[in-house]
Amino acid sequence: MRKIITICLSALALSSTACGNYSITNQSDSPRVVLAAVEPPQQKNEDDESQAFKNQVEFERTYTPIVQSELKRLFPPSSPTESPFKAYGVMYLDTKDKDMNNMKFVFLLDQPESPLVKELEKSLKAKMGKHVEFRPSKHNQKKLKEVQDGITKLLEKKELVGGWGVGIDTIKEKVRVSAYIDESLQKEIIKKYGFDLVDIEIHNTYIDIKGYVIDKKDNEILVVNPEKQKTNDSGHSYQANWYSNAPSDIDIGNIVEVTVVNGAKISMYQYPDRDEALEVKVLQSSQLSEKQQTEFESVRKALESEIK
Structure with missing residues (x-):
């Protein structure tokens, strides 16, 4: 039996080409005519994606050390693999707006009233301004993990064909099921956990x-x-x-x-x-x-x- 566990945190577009627009202007005394070169759509998309990737790299280089430093100061790990903050919530990098000025770290809080969380919010907002956002989570991480484990155990009992995965989509705050399953099993999952907690992607x-x-x-x-x-x-x-x-x-x-x-x-x-x-x-x-x-x-x- 195959199982692929996937967790979606953020999306990156990786591509690199560069070719700018240019124009040719008639310099005579007659009415000026501007001829603009038109880029092929694929080339333009690749150029946009390349710039978006550069923006994200620069954003992370600037702000990730600040976030890591404050998390380590307020939630010191006892080992390299430990993440004490997970008891309070989760964070992800929001890059849906490709402009670096609009990128931000988003903290989804299971314990928004915790003094440590409030101190973290105050400190990061002072250092990062609009590039950080704090808000209460719709579903706490413990609940999402319980749903993830429950669906995983259910699917492990089924004779599924093809690779499948169950993971937590941090951005949507849902458990994502990716598998080739029939309608009856889909209904069983939704009936038990609800649309608010689960997204199902059917493999083709x-x-x-x-x-x-x-x-x-x-x-x-x-x-x-x-x-x-x-x-x-x-x-x-x-x-x-x-x-x-x-x-x-x-x-x-x-x-x-x-x-x-x-x-x-x-x-x-x-x-x-x-x-x-x-x-x-x-x-x-x-x-x-x-x-x-x-x-x-x-x-x-x-x-x-x-x-x-």
């Missing part, structure tokens, strides 16, 4: 491969796409994957179409890759034609050579 599905089954063991099949890959950084000639959760009546030599759930794979950076099949559709189970048999043997030999 897609056809991962069409090709020959060239090997099988237990409930796994090895499928290879017979079309050579035109661009492949791994250096392998063919797309080849092991799929678990395959029906037992699939035979070597069958031509199949495998559908998977979008999400993290069981294993990465190996060849053949591994994933879990949501559906295996047999496109051809009859005896292969002479041409297909030749192709099948060629692909199998090539794969055996590449994985040795």
Whole structure:
């Protein structure tokens, strides 16, 4: 069973290109005509994202040391991994406005009336001004953690296909469930915890491969796409994957179409890759034609050579 735990704190746009607008002006005595160069939309977006990233880096370089220093002074940790402030609330960096002047650290407070919290607020506002905000949390962290743990235990009992995750979305102050689950399980989660506490993202599905089954063991099949890959950084000639959760009546030599759930794979950076099949559709189970048999043997030999 696979489980990916994800926690959303803030969003970053990482890109770097630069090309400014320019204009050409007619200098004659006739009415002036300005011709403005128009950037391609993609280039403009990349330029905006690059500047936004630079703004965030500069903002963090300026203000993060101040926040860390005050937290350490008022909530001193007894070990490098301890975070005493979590008993009082949580914070995140708000960068939805890409202008550095409008970025800020947001503190969501479970104990807004605590003297230590009030001292932290007074100190940081004096040093950071509008770049810090304090407000009571909608749901305290203990409650969100209880919901996260409860949903995790529930999903662990289910035979889910594909990677899944349960984490706390700090910005939305909700528990986020990301998985391929049916409507009845969605209703069960919402009925128990409510829309106010939970967001559910349903993973989509897609056809991962069409090709020959060239090997099988237990409930796994090895499928290879017979079309050579035109661009492949791994250096392998063919797309080849092991799929678990395959029906037992699939035979070597069958031509199949495998559908998977979008999400993290069981294993990465190996060849053949591994994933879990949501559906295996047999496109051809009859005896292969002479041409297909030749192709099948060629692909199998090539794969055996590449994985040795």
